[in-house]
Every structure is written in structure tokens, then in C-alpha cells.
Amino acid sequence: MNPYRYLKALAWSGPILLVGTILCWGVLGHNIPPYSTALEAEALAALVREQALSIRIGMVLQMPVSVFYFVWGVVISKVMQTLERDNDVLSTLQLWGAGFTTLVLVIPCAAWLTVAYRPDIMEPRMLQMFHDFGWFFFDVAYSLTTMQFLAIGICFLSDEREEPLVAAWVCWFVMFVGVSFALLSLMPLVYDGPFSRAGLLNFWVEFTLFFLMMLVFSIALFKAINKLEAERHAAQSRA
Amino acid sequence: MPPSPGPEAGSTGNPRRRTRTPAIWIFLALDCASFGLFFQVFMVERLDQAAFFDASARQLDARLGFANACILITSSWLVAWATRVGMAGRVAEARRLLWAALVVGAFFGVIKIWEYAEKIGEGITVAANDFFVFYFALTGLHLLHYVAGMILLAVLATGPARIGDTAENLARYKIWLTGGGLYWHMVDLLWIFIFSILYLVGA
Numbered sequence: 001m002n003p004y005r006y007l008k009a010l011a012w013s014g015p016i017l018l019v020g021t022i023l024c025w026g027v028l029g030h031n032i033p034p035y036s037t038a039l040e041a042e043a044l045a046a047l048v049r050e051q052a053l054s055i056r057i058g059m060v061l062q063m064p065v066s067v068f069y070f071v072w073g074v075v076i077s078k079v080m081q082t083l084e085r086d087n088d089v090l091s092t093l094q095l096w097g098a099g100f101t102t103l104v105l106v107i108p109c110a111a112w113l114t115v116a117y118r119p120d121i122m123e124p125r126m127l128q129m130f131h132d133f134g135w136f137f138f139d140v141a142y143s144l145t146t147m148q149f150l151a152i153g154i155c156f157l158s159d160e161r162e163e164p165l166v167a168a169w170v171c172w173f174v175m176f177v178g179v180s181f182a183l184l185s186l187m188p189l190v191y192d193g194p195f196s197r198a199g200l201l202n203f204w205v206e207f208t209l210f211f212l213m214m215l216v217f218s219i220a221l222f223k224a225i226n227k228l229e230a231e232r233h234a235a236q237s238r239a
Numbered sequence: 240m241p242p243s244p245g246p247e248a249g250s251t252g253n254p255r256r257r258t259r260t261p262a263i264w265i266f267l268a269l270d271c272a273s274f275g276l277f278f279q280v281f282m283v284e285r286l287d288q289a290a291f292f293d294a295s296a297r298q299l300d301a302r303l304g305f306a307n308a309c310i311l312i313t314s315s316w317l318v319a320w321a322t323r324v325g326m327a328g329r330v331a332e333a334r335r336l337l338w339a340a341l342v343v344g345a346f347f348g349v350i351k352i353w354e355y356a357e358k359i360g361e362g363i364t365v366a367a368n369d370f371f372v373f374y375f376a377l378t379g380l381h382l383l384h385y386v387a388g389m390i391l392l393a394v395l396a397t398g399p400a401r402i403g404d405t406a407e408n409l410a411r412y413k414i415w416l417t418g419g420g421l422y423w424h425m426v427d428l429l430w431i432f433i434f435s436i437l438y439l440v441g442a
Contacts, residue, residue, distance in 0.1 A: 194280045
């Protein structure tokens with residue numbers, strides 16, 4: 001019996017999601033950087049009309065790509081379960097957090113797809129409303145992801161190996177990124193400046209942190225799976 | 240559920256691991272760097288509209304900010320004292336000092352909420368102007384850190400009753416005490432910066 005079968009292959013879902021999201025949601029979807037919140041409805045509609053096809057392709061591709069986040073979450077939960085002693089509450093919280101975050105990565109795409117579907121005949125204010133809805137869902141529902149990141153950090157910090165499965169600094173970094181999302185709460189209160197959805201803090205800093213966390217934790221996850229497999233082989237050799 | 244790792248790999252209470260520097264330093268460094276970035280962004284925004292920011296800063300009551308700085312410094316001093324006696328193994332005394340730090344620290348929250356209520360009563364909200372976006376963002380984020388710190392201190396002050404039962408439990412408590420103390424000092428330090436740039440610069 002191999003409890004770690006498929007884990008390493010499925011752990012690639014993290015890097016796939018990272019690259020896929022940057023390309024589909026970011027580049028094709030014209031979300032890096034997003035349209036300024038300060039734009040009038042007519043100006044926003046003109047930009048969306050100009051880039052509609054690219055946005056549509058980006059959002060259509062992003063929807064299946066987003067599911068990789070859930071697969072990644074399942075792998076993380078399986079690794080977390082090897083550390084849980086009394087119950088599986090942390091891995092369960094993590095799994096639900098990953099599941100809900102997947103929805104956050106899927107549903108706003110439908111809103112932005114709606115915006116780019118018939119921009120020529122859509123009334124600009126209606127278009128702006130759907131566009132805003134997408135961003136509010138995407139950014140302000142951060143607590144689902146924060147819950148997931150805190151569960152990851154707390155669980156892996158409880159590892160008492162001399163060389164833990166996931167280094168303590170990675171755990172603290174993951175938790176820090178989760179907590180830093182709190183700043184996104186300010187996004188609906190402003191229309192420009194560093195706290196707006198296209199601003200320095202709430203876009204460039206927050207999204208860089210999220211993508212960096214994905215990269216750092218993907219590497220940590222591969223190392224953890226390798227370590228678990230090595231421990232299993234060592235145990236089998238002794239037996 | 241996959242089997243737990245073997246005893247050689249996952250042995251609990253590893254003494255070498257317990258003696259390492261608390262990894263919470265990573266979190267504290269990142270947190271301080273983030274606030275450092277916010278302060279820089281604030282100062283850059285301020286350059287564009289200095290007179291306007293100065294006029295807005297004069298609407299804040301520096302006496303309240305100063306009172307809160309004194310409260311946090313006193314509370315931080317009590318935590319430092321608690322850490323010192325706790326590290327010497329005098330857990331009961333450390334806990335009493337942590338309770339004192341909690342009581343003193345609670346006044347910060349009271350003043351902050353009163354200050355927010357006063358500002359909102361005057362019609363000054365986060366939507367008032369760019370200065371108050373920063374005011375509510377920085378003080379609000381700091382308040383979240385403060386609440387987390389108060390919870391941490393309360394856990395350390397009450398904590399599990401059987402800390403002193405074994406050397407392993409005591410060592411674990413000392414790590415948490417050091418980490419919690421460091422976190423509380425950061426909350427104190429950040430407030431001193433926030434007080435300086437929001438309440439004093441241009442006021």
C-alpha cells in the first residue's frame with residue numbers, strides 16, 4: 001500500500017494554476033493591471049469592446065484552470081493529515097478553504113465573460129456593474145483563502161521533526177500572506193489611490209504576495225512529499 | 240489517512256528544535272516590512288497634497304494618540320518583565336504580569352474605539368478624503384494586530400494549567416512566551432510610527 005501514490009503528480013496543479021492564471025486571467029483577460037476604478041462607465045465599455053475577444057478567450061480558459069486550485073488543496077490536505085494527531089480539523093478547514101477559493105477563481109470569470117460577451121449592445125453602466133461585481137467577488141471574499149492559509153501554517157508548524165516537512169519560515173510566510181489580505185477590505189471604499197483594486201497596495205503588492213506564496217509553497221509541498229516517501233521507504237527497508 | 244511518520248523522523252519534543260530562534264521572527268519581519276511600505280506610500284501621497292494632509296492631521300487629537308503610545312509602552316514593559324521571569328521558570332509570576340499587561344493594554348482599545356466613534360460622529364469616515372483613507376487603513380490594520388496580540392496574551396496568561404509538569408511543557412511555554420512577547424513589542428513599535436506620521440507630522 002502506498003498512501004502517497006499520485007500526490008507528487010497532482011502537486012503540479014499548483015504551478016500549473018500559477019502559470020495558467022497569469023496567462024489566462026492576467027494577460028489574456030487584461031487584468032494585469034486591471035482597468036482603473038476611476039474610469040467612467042463609457043470609457044470602461046470602450047476598453048472592453050476593444051479587447052472583448054481576448055477577454056473572452058482568457059476567461060473561458062481560466063475557468064478550467066481554476067479547478068487546479070482545488071486539486072492542489074486536496075494534495076495539501078493529504079500531506080497535512082500525516083501530521084494531525086488528535087483530529088483532522090486543520091486539514092478539513094484547509095480543504096474547504098481551497099474549495100471555496102476555487103469558486104472565487106471561477107465565478108468572477110463568469111461575470112467578466114458576461115461583460116465581454118455583448119459589449120457592443122450592453123449599456124455601459126450595466127457593463128460597469130458586472131465588471132465591479134467580478135472584482136468584489138474576486139478580492140473581498142479573501143477570508144475564505146485566509147482561513148485556508150492559516151490552517152496550513154498552524155498545521156505544519158506543529159511538526160516536531162528536527163527537519164520539519166515544511167520549514168517554519170514558509171509556514172509563517174503563508175500565514176502572513178493570508179493575514180495581509182485584510183487590506184482588501186478597503187477596496188470597496190475607494191475609487192483610486194493605493195487601496196483601490198488597481199492600486200499599488202491592493203493590486204501590485206497583494207497579488208505579488210499571492211503568486212509568490214503559490215510558488216514558495218509549491219516548492220515546499222514537493223519537498224514535503226519527497227520527505228514522506230523517503231521516510232516510508234526507510235520504514236519499509238527496516239521492516 | 241496515511242500513517243504517521245516513524246518515531247525517528249517525527250519524534251515529538253525534539254530538544255534541538257526547541258532551542259532554535261522562534262520562527263515568528265519571519266512573520267514579524269514581513270509584517271514590519273509591510274507597514275514600512277504603507278508608511279512610504281503614505282509619505283509619497285502626502286508629498287502631492289501636503290497642505291491638505293496637514294489640515295486633516297490637525298483634526299486628530301494628538302493627546303489620544305500619545306495616551307495610547309504610553310499605554311502600549313507600559314503594557315510592553317510588563318510583557319518584557321513577564322518574559323524575563325517566565326524564562327527563569329517562575330511561570331505563576333509571569334502569568335500575573337501578563338494579566339497586568341492585558342489590563343493596561345485594554346485601555347488602548349477603549350481609547351481607539353472612542354476615537355473612531357468621535358470621528359464618525361463628526362462625519363469623518365474612510366470616504367472623507369485621502370488622508371482619512373490612510374488613517375482608517377493604518378489604525379484599523381494596527382487594531383487587528385492589537386486584537387490578535389490581546390488574544391495571544393490572554394492565552395499565555397491563562398494557558399494550560401499543567402505547564403510546569405514536565406520540562407518539555409515548560410520549554411514549549413517559554414517559546415510561546417518569547418514569541419508572544421516579541422509580537423506585542425511589534426504592536427507597540429508600530430503604533431509609535433503610526434502615531435508619529437499620522438498625528439504629529441504636519442499637525
